[in-house]
Amino acid sequence: MKLTRRAILPLCGVLLVAAAFGGLCVGRYPLSVLEVLQALGHGVGLCPAPADATSGLIVFAERIPRVIAAMLIGAGLSLSGGAYQSVFRNPLVSPAFLGVLAGAGFGAALAVVIAAPPALRLVLTFAGGAAAVGLGVAVARAFGRDGRGIGDPGILLLVFGGLVSTALFTALLSIMKFVADPLNQLPDIVFWLLGSLAAVQPHELWLVGPIIAAGSAVLLHLSRYLDALALSDDEARSLGLPVGRLRLAVIAAATVTSALTVALAGVIGWVGLIVPHIARLLVGPSHRRLMPVAACIGAAFMIVTDGFARTLTPSEIPLGVISDLLGVVIFLAVLPRIRRGWV
Amino acid sequence: MSAPLIEARGLSLRLGARRVMRNISLDLGPGDCAALLGANGAGKTTLLRTLLGFVRPGSGEVRLDGRLLEALGRRAIARRVAYVPQAHVPSFPYTVREIVCMARAPASGWGGRLGAADEAAVSGALARLGLTGFAERSYAGLSGGERQAVLVARALAQDAQVLLMDEPAASLDVGQQARLMGLLGELAREGRAILMSTHQPELALRWFNRAVLLHQGEVLADGPPREVLTPGALSKLYAVDVRLVEAGEELFVSASPRSPDE
Numbered sequence: 082m083k084l085t086r087r088a089i090l091p092l093c094g095v096l097l098v099a100a101a102f103g104g105l106c107v108g109r110y111p112l113s114v115l116e117v118l119q120a121l122g123h124g125v126g127l128c129p130a131p132a133d134a135t136s137g138l139i140v141f142a143e144r145i146p147r148v149i150a151a152m153l154i155g156a157g158l159s160l161s162g163g164a165y166q167s168v169f170r171n172p173l174v175s176p177a178f179l180g181v182l183a184g185a186g187f188g189a190a191l192a193v194v195i196a197a198p199p200a201l202r203l204v205l206t207f208a209g210g211a212a213a214v215g216l217g218v219a220v221a222r223a224f225g226r227d228g229r230g231i232g233d234p235g236i237l238l239l240v241f242g243g244l245v246s247t248a249l250f251t252a253l254l255s256i257m258k259f260v261a262d263p264l265n266q267l268p269d270i271v272f273w274l275l276g277s278l279a280a281v282q283p284h285e286l287w288l289v290g291p292i293i294a295a296g297s298a299v300l301l302h303l304s305r306y307l308d309a310l311a312l313s314d315d316e317a318r319s320l321g322l323p324v325g326r327l328r329l330a331v332i333a334a335a336t337v338t339s340a341l342t343v344a345l346a347g348v349i350g351w352v353g354l355i356v357p358h359i360a361r362l363l364v365g366p367s368h369r370r371l372m373p374v375a376a377c378i379g380a381a382f383m384i385v386t387d388g389f390a391r392t393l394t395p396s397e398i399p400l401g402v403i404s405d406l407l408g409v410v411i412f413l414a415v416l417p418r419i420r421r422g423w424v
Numbered sequence: 425m426s427a428p429l430i431e432a433r434g435l436s437l438r439l440g441a442r443r444v445m446r447n448i449s450l451d452l453g454p455g456d457c458a459a460l461l462g463a464n465g466a467g468k469t470t471l472l473r474t475l476l477g478f479v480r481p482g483s484g485e486v487r488l489d490g491r492l493l494e495a496l497g498r499r500a501i502a503r504r505v506a507y508v509p510q511a512h513v514p515s516f517p518y519t520v521r522e523i524v525c526m527a528r529a530p531a532s533g534w535g536g537r538l539g540a541a542d543e544a545a546v547s548g549a550l551a552r553l554g555l556t557g558f559a560e561r562s563y564a565g566l567s568g569g570e571r572q573a574v575l576v577a578r579a580l581a582q583d584a585q586v587l588l589m590d591e592p593a594a595s596l597d598v599g600q601q602a603r604l605m606g607l608l609g610e611l612a613r614e615g616r617a618i619l620m621s622t623h624q625p626e627l628a629l630r631w632f633n634r635a636v637l638l639h640q641g642e643v644l645a646d647g648p649p650r651e652v653l654t655p656g657a658l659s660k661l662y663a664v665d666v667r668l669v670e671a672g673e674e675l676f677v678s679a680s681p682r683s684p685d686e
Contacts, residue, residue, distance in 0.1 A: 167516075170514075170515040171515060172515065172516065305529060306529055306530075308516075308518065308522065308525075308526050308529065309526045309529045311514060311515050311516055312514055312526070313509065313512070315473065315476070315478055315507065315509065316507065316509060318476070318477075318478055318498060319476055319478075319502060319505070319506065319507030320502055320526055320527060320529060320530065320582070321498050321499040321501070321502030321503070321529075321530040321582075322498060322529070322530060323498050361516070365517075365518075365519065365522070366516035366517055366518050366522070367518065367522045367525075369537075
């Protein structure tokens with residue numbers, strides 16, 4: 082039976098709920114479905130307290146924050162990737178494109194080197210990502226003053242700015258690794274760059290999570306314009322869109338969202354590249370359908386990835402490693418169908 | 425005579441040392457189906473982009489329905505003027521319907537849903553161009569002529585009365601060109617104003633009721649094609665020797681290079 086495009090989004094929603102529930106069950110201390118249901122029921126006042134209070138503690142103190150963080154990161158990176166691919170008119174673009182991840186990684190490494198407290202680490206990570214994008218856009222603007230209007234530097238110059246910015250912040254990150262204490266700080270930096278949800282603290286989640294959620298909501302709201310933005314600038318303008326302002330708004334929302342995912346869990350690649358492709362395969366290229374589906378798939382993918390990271394080996398495997406490995410396998414599996422979809 | 429839908433007065437623009445437009449004035453009213461002719465670099469695309477508000481002229485003004493273009497927002501301009509570029513292949517494999525729906529994107533609600541009026545405009549435009557059966561097909565998989573028809577359908581779905589077209593016939597075969605030109609004539613007869621840049625004077629002679637000749641950023645002539653497309657004007661326009669050959673009721677252009685010492 083062939084699924085209609087309308088059925089895909091509800092199905093992805095069900096998949097996400099199932100993945101989230103599964104994420105509450107699996108881990109170093111496995112919980113049965115019944116135990117999780119009892120813990121949840123007691124938490125919201127629908128059930129009496131379970132005989133073993135440990136399950137409630139694990140579900141509420143450990144697993145729910147982790148699953149929420151995984152959902153926010155997966156959805157945020159997927160939406161940012163889909164948005165970047167549209168505004169740069171290039172299906173190979175990912176959130177790493179404008180140097181966001183390199184800049185945020187540098188900010189996090191700097192925080193480790195100067196032994197910054199957690200709140201300052203969040204700020205530095207975000208500031209690094211924003212600075213990288215700011216530099217990329219500034220370079221594009223500086224070379225794009227050709228009378229066509231400041232604020233609309235053109236795609237090619239933004240690509241050029243992104244390359245400059247990524248190269249600079251990758252070099253700065255290398256300097257941080259070079260000056261870091263090899264016994265204490267360097268392992269921290271490496272672990273951070275590999276990505277993990279193990280160190281996510283509830284207070285960080287409550288601080289950063291709403292901003293990632295807001296950035297994701299903005300991207301979902303702007304998704305109705307992304308099809309036209311993927312055309313030439315002149316066409317998009319002729320359809321009545323303020324192209325320069327919209328493009329900057331999309332880039333700003335995608336930057337805030339993806340930089341904050343690094344602040345929460347380190348650098349996680351591939352998700353922002355492959356999930357929009359999978360969504361495109363399921364519901365076609367129109368962004369008003371693609372973006373919500375990408376958000377659901379990305380969130381579910383990250384929960385599943387985190388589940389593997391927690392349970393595959395006795396010690397937790399970095400999330401970035403698992404997401405890269407799974408991402409490569411999935412990408413190779415869907416690549417033939419993606420290629421067929423292009424012609 | 426009805427009021428012009430779009431009027432340009434004294435448009436001039438200099439890019440660096442080069443003058444790309446010099447004191448261009450042009451009105452387009454309902455029923456005008458005008459071909460914009462000129463050699464490469466004569467300023468055709470710059471003029472179209474200025475009329476669309478993409479380029480701000482150094483001096484002069486453009487008015488839509490009597491209102492200054494600069495005083496109108498992008499959406500207000502889009503409701504009055506539609507742009508049809510050369511057919512192209514976008515970065516993503518949109519269907520024909522998705523391409524035409526983009527005409528209504530600025531009016532879409534939360535989640536990108538189109539209202540009943542927008543859906544009707546899209547369906548009407550598809551039907552008008554005979555594309556209803558193609559609606560769910562990939563735009564990239566269509567022939568050049570079919571793709572061009574989709575872009576015209578998108579312009580119609582905008583409900584704009586002025587269509588500005590940048591060399592839409594350049595990559596079409598003879599049959600596709602004839603179908604497109606026939607359609608433009610119909611649209612003009614319904615009261616729209618059309619300005620289409622082209623490198624083919626024969627199209628202007630055969631299908632258009634007006635020709636605007638641009639030479640080095642200036643309007644060389646503007647009027648009925650048979651009156652303004654003279655051998656002298658065409659020779660000046662393209663810097664070649666031009667003869668007009670009559671066959672039945674039609675005129676054809678024969679061009680030959682000038683000798684180097686001319």
